[in-house]
Each structure stands twice: as C-alpha cells, then as structure tokens.
C-alpha cells in the first residue's frame with residue numbers, strides 16, 4: 001500500500017509514518033514544516049514540501065497515486081487559532097477541501113482525517129463526550145475541524161470519497177516538540193520541568209483531560225483505515241480516563257526528578273475547556289481498537305525520551 005501522510009514532519013504524523021513503514025508500506029510525507037521538522041520525517045519515507053492550503057503547491061503531488069490519505073497536516077493549536085482565525089482556516093479547512101479534491105482527482109478514495117475533541121467544546125454537560133454529543137466548539141480551531149468534517153461528509157455524499165474522521169483527544173508522548181510552548185499540554189509542562197523552571201499553567205489545575213498515548217492514536221488510524229465499516233463516520237479516539245492536570249504535573253515533575261518545582265497557575269487561554277474526556281466504544285466495537293498505554297506509563301516513556309535526547 002502507498003500511504004500519503006500529511007503532517008508527517010510533525011508529532012503524530014511522524015509516528016504514523018514510522019509505523020506504516022514498519023508495516024511494509026510505501027509512505028510519502030507532505031508537510032509545510034510550519035511546526036514540523038524535516039529531520040523528524042522517518043528515514044525511508046519520501047518527502048514533498050507543500051503548503052496544503054495553497055492549490056499551486058498541490059501540483060507538487062501530481063505524480064503520486066496513493067491508495068490512502070492520512071490527513072494530519074494542519075495548525076494544531078486552539079490557542080493560536082484565537083489569534084489567527086484566518087490562518088487556521090487556511091491550514092485546517094481549506095487544506096482539507098483541496099486535498100480531498102486532489103485525492104479524488106488522482107484515484108484515491110480512502111481519506112482518514114485527524115479531527116479533534118475540540119469540536120465538542122463545552123456546550124453540553126454530557127461527559128464522557130460521545131459522537132452524538134452536540135458539538136459546540138469554543139475555539140476557531142474547533143470550528144475549522146468541525147467544518148472540515150462536514151465538508152468531507154457532503155463531498156462523500158456527492159462523490160466516491162470514503163472518509164473517516166478521527167476525533168483525537170489529548171495526544172502526547174515521545175517526540176512532542178518541547179520548543180513549542182503554545183501547543184500540547186503535556187509537552188508544555190514537560191518543557192518547563194526539563195529546564196527546571198517553575199511550571200506556568202494557563203488555567204485551572206482542576207481541568208481534566210483524556211490523555212491518549214501517541215502509539216495508541218497511531219493504532220487508531222491504522223485500525224480505522226483497515227475497517228470499511230468506519231467509512232463515513234466520525235469516531236472518538238479516547239481512553240475514557242479523565243486526568244486532573246494538577247495531578248499530571250505532580251507526576252511529571254517527580255518523573256523528571258524535580259518534585260519541588262513550583263507551579264504557577266495563570267489566567268486561562270480563550271476557549272480552553274474545563275473538562276474533556278471521551279467515549280471511544282464505537283471505534284472499539286467496529287475495529288477492536290483499545291488504548292493500551294496508561295497515562296503513568298506514557299509519561300514515563302515521554303520523560304525517558306527527553307532524557308535520552310539530553311544526555312548528561
């Protein structure tokens with residue numbers, strides 16, 4: 001199989017590309033390196049530099065005939081979207097419309113999309129979020145992810161497109177960018193702890209998140225791609241376990257070896273939800289997918305990778 005992985009120079013996409021290569025598939029990574037790094041693209045994958053929001057750049061892919069598209073490329077921060085809604089719209093919505101058109105024009109129907117828990121916002125009191133929870137995003141990022149889901153649905157109603165939208169909850173793990181202090185709750189806190197600096201927390205320590213280890217998120221993409229019954233669906237990728245951020249930070253600073261590091265809560269960022277956790281039983285019922293890495297084990301692995309990358 002030939003897989004096109006957009007965002008494959010980023011955190012989740014590079015893990016997915018590595019897994020696909022390991023499974024014996026051909027992989028082409030497409031990325032504009034806005035938050036990703038060329039060096040993060042796994043050896044063995046072809047690389048095309050392209051901004052997917054730019055139709056002229058899409059011509060750079062014209063020789064390719066992938067069997068499946070995994071579309072993870074995009075602006076991945078709710079916080080940044082609040083400062084730059086139009087940039088977010090280009091990177092998340094426009095890119096998805098253009099790429100789905102490109103895929104169909106090049107004979108590729110299967111299209112897996114990295115959507116987000118952010119589509120739910122806080123509009124419903126219902127927890128855990130299920131796919132039937134009324135989506136009511138609180139950030140422009142959540143709006144563009146939700147709109148992209150709907151564009152794919154309407155396109156699929158009017159074309160042979162076979163899409164699946166995976167609503168990822170908070171994905172974390174080794175390889176997250178510790179230099180990016182505006183995206184990735186776990187990596188932001190780990191970055192402070194790694195530098196031995198007080199951990200600045202934007203928002204309440206009582207917020208809760210559903211932490212999905214990156215290998216489990218990757219396994220969800222692989223499982224969904226292989227199961228035709230996921231076509232046309234939006235599916236949560238979640239553990240159903242709710243972790244309080246104050247507890248997460250305590251465990252992390254202990255793992256890094258700086259348990260007395262002060263924690264400074266500050267005002268939250270716009271659109272940040274208080275409690276988010278999801279029910280992935282639909283994905284499990286269809287594919288057998290289940291998360292296998294607990295938050296404690298995942299944190300241990302993330303800290304171990306950070307230690308290996310900073311010897312001494």
Ligand SMILES: NC(=O)c1ccc[n+]([C@@H]2O[C@H](COP(=O)([O-])OP(=O)(O)OC[C@H]3O[C@@H](n4cnc5c(N)ncnc54)[C@H](O)[C@@H]3O)[C@@H](O)[C@H]2O)c1
Nearest residue numbers: 007009010011012032033034035036052073074076168171
């Ligand atoms: N990390 C999470 O917890 C999480 C949760 C829900 C959804 N997601 C989604 O999963 C995907 C991957 O997230 P991530 O955490 O790996 O983020 P990331 O920022 O590490 O990766 C995103 C990649 O997309 C690339 N990119 C951005 N805009 C692009 C464009 N216009 N054209 C081509 N490439 C572009 C970036 O350079 C980067 O390599 C994103 O779509 C994100 O919205 C992530």
